[in-house]
Amino acid sequence: MxxxxxxxxxxxxxxxxxxxxxxxxxxxxxxxxxxxxxxxxxxxxxxxxxxxxxxxxxxxxxxxxxxxxxxxxxxxxxxxxxxxxxxxxxxxxxxxxxxxxxxxxxxxxxxxxxxxxxxxxxxxxxxxxxxxxxAFDAAGWPPALAFLFASPLLMIETFGNRAKAIRDAQATRGLRLKGRFLSRVKSIPALVAPLVTTALIEADERAHVLAGRGFRAHARRTTLExxxxxxxxxxxxxxxxxxxxxxxxxxxxx
Amino acid sequence: MTTNTATASLISTRVLVLIAAAIVINIVGGQINDALRLPIFLDSIGTVLVAVLAGPIAGGLAGLLTNLIWGLLTNPVAAAFAPVALVIGVVAGILARLGWFRTLWQAAISGVVIAFFLTLVAVPIQVYLFGGVTGAGSDFAVAYLSQVGQSLFGSVALTVFGSNIIDKVVTALIVWLLVRQLPQRLVTGYDYLKFSRA
Structure with a gap:
């Protein structure tokens, strides 16, 4: 989690x-x-x-x-x-x-x-x-809304680790994480761009998987537990x- | 079925997944900021990106949910500022629709406009709910401005605008840069993008 x-x-x-x-x-x-x-x-x-x-x-x-x-x-x-x-x-x-x-x-x-x-x-x-x-599912929240709350909670750890890996990789390539304010600001795209690109690739894949499962086919989701x-x-x-x-x-x- | 169909027509499943990813990018953005030790927040890159790719409703939703989830995870105070995050997404989406993310200068001005509108929403929350402070370092600026004769409302407004303007300009410029560089294959189907790509 x-x-x-x-x-x-x-x-x-x-x-x-x-x-x-x-x-x-x-x-x-x-x-x-x-x-x-x-x-x-x-x-x-x-x-x-x-x-x-x-x-x-x-x-x-x-x-x-x-x-x-x-x-x-x-x-x-x-x-x-x-x-x-x-x-x-x-x-x-x-x-x-x-x-x-x-x-x-x-x-x-x-x-x-x-x-x-x-x-x-x-x-x-x-x-x-x-x-x-x-509890939200049981209360009849729409699946889309429940997904918007649930999905980020499940992704935070993965994204956090990925951000750290990107930071380490860019530092190995010579990216300066210290120094003057402007040089640190210039480092932001090198850290953010790979994260966003990966997120967009995954968003595409996840959307296909969800559509394939009929994720929004019903107004209410049932819960097994x-x-x-x-x-x-x-x-x-x-x-x-x-x-x-x-x-x-x-x-x-x- | 009616509610679901209505939601589905408002936001596609692809945009829904994008919003979820943007919420995490917002939260992880704070960690990147910590690593760079910058005096800004970097917690709305995901919100502005969604707004530029998918419009003001999706952008507003990304902002609102970011703060609610933040409140749920680590800091309940963040949840009180959820309307501010919503405004960031909505204003960024409207600016994107008006074509204000096409050039570097337009993106920079968009950052200033976003900072202005978020100040309008943040100041009443900070003054009436929190008495003008939030427990952050910027409280010293509120204290100083109050001491030199500003009203509490004026002190908070100047502090909020001042502490957000650089952050939102940097955020808008990063999103402008990202949107220009993203491969077409990844952004096909995001209808709002045509308003921001020169």
């Missing part, structure tokens, strides 16, 4: 849940971050991360969360509290000023984004892309989506 996939293969109720239910849960959490007070949103971040730890995927989620959310929170705190000039700005050091409004803004937006990142990471860490695609969908999950999805719509409506109303 694709390299760099965040999926963490452990046994948990969340891993067994239908990916569509988890997607609805993510939509609900995203909408929740727009109606909860900032302190509650940070509490929600803590809860999501604790849940990831309890379910045995803490390492994967926390590492990625630290790499994605922490730089964002640091950036927004610095920019909002120190650099943007708010009405209550007080001089701090040199040209910098500090503002309570800016800090409050940073806590609010930082918490919201951190919660969305944490919830998204729990989703992708507990859901293998292939299971998500089977259906994704588990517990009896309570369908009503749960409806409730989660209804709550999300309600929360968005409340946010727009207030």
């Amino acid at each position: 694709a390299s760099g996939v965040l999926y963490s293969p452990v046994e948990s109720w969340l891993h067994r849940a239908n990916p569509l239910t988890k997607l609805c849960g993510l939509v609900w959490i995203v909408s929740l971050t727009f109606v909860l007070p900032p302190a509650w949103v940070w509490g929600l971040v803590g809860l999501i991360l604790l849940m990831a730890l309890a379910l045995g995927m803490g390492r994967a989620v926390l590492q990625r969360f630290a790499a994605t959310a922490l730089p964002f929170v640091a950036s927004i705190s610095i920019v909002q509290a120190l650099f943007i000039v708010h009405p209550d700005a007080r001089p701090l050091i040199g040209p910098l000023s500090i503002s309570d409004i800016g800090l409050a803004h940073a806590v609010s937006i930082g918490g919201r984004v951190a919660a969305i990142i944490a919830a998204s990471l729990v989703l992708v860490t507990s859901t293998h892309p292939s299971v998500l695609l089977r 259906p994704v588990v969908d517990a009896p309570f999950e369908r009503p749960l999805r409806i409730v989660l989506l209804a709550l999300a719509i309600l929360q968005i409506a409340v946010r727009l109303w207030l």
Whole structure:
């Protein structure tokens, strides 16, 4: 499967849940971050991360969360509290000023984004892309759309290795990967052209194979290994989506 | 059967496979950029290529799905910018239809136009959803411009446009070069190409 996939293969109720239910849960959490007070949103971040730890995927989620959310929170705190000039700005050091409004803004937006990142990471860490695609098939997605999601996931590793092989081969021929900006820019076509040419050759072959198999002959695809969908999950999805719509409506109303 | 027939008439199976390959080229483009240590992104070569070969709908789809898959694989923040990637593909496709990928200079100007339109979509997302920052190095530019008196909206717009203009001009020029060099045998059947080959 694709390299760099965040999926963490452990046994948990969340891993067994239908990916569509988890997607609805993510939509609900995203909408929740727009109606909860900032302190509650940070509490929600803590809860999501604790849940990831309890379910045995803490390492994967926390590492990625630290790499994605922490730089964002640091950036927004610095920019909002120190650099943007708010009405209550007080001089701090040199040209910098500090503002309570800016800090409050940073806590609010930082918490919201951190919660969305944490919830998204729990989703992708507990859901293998292939299971998500089977869930889409079972839900009746058109084969073309499911193909567009599935095929790149299956090709990334091959293309990554091919790009590396092209880079090594061109470096052996004397292509300079270091040096001045312009000379590095001039190296791009030598690395990209072989990759694109091969991709176009394969696209032709794949299209013929797919057409031969009658890939788009039917509006819906069947799956040999259906994704588990517990009896309570369908009503749960409806409730989660209804709550999300309600929360968005409340946010727009207030 | 109706839905499927409608999709099939909109995008052929060949273009569908091309879009899938373009999504991977976009993702791998980032790795090539890392190897060259360039201060650009190189993550829309596939999108612009599809737009030039197969039009704005296919280009937009390639861009949109690239960011959604990126979000699914490694970085959820990328998914929030999926509309930006869609706009890159749509604008590149429209420019290709208007014949703006025929010469080197037209391709360079197309890169600037793409950067302009992506800025229009990226700035509201970055300001209203992320408070003006993304956790990347360009946040320092936002901070600096805010400090020297620009509004947050203006700071983000200047930063997004400034950090994308070189990237999109380079991307458009690479696609222009590729389209000129690709053997006819490989590109026969891509209807939009006739608008870009002089």
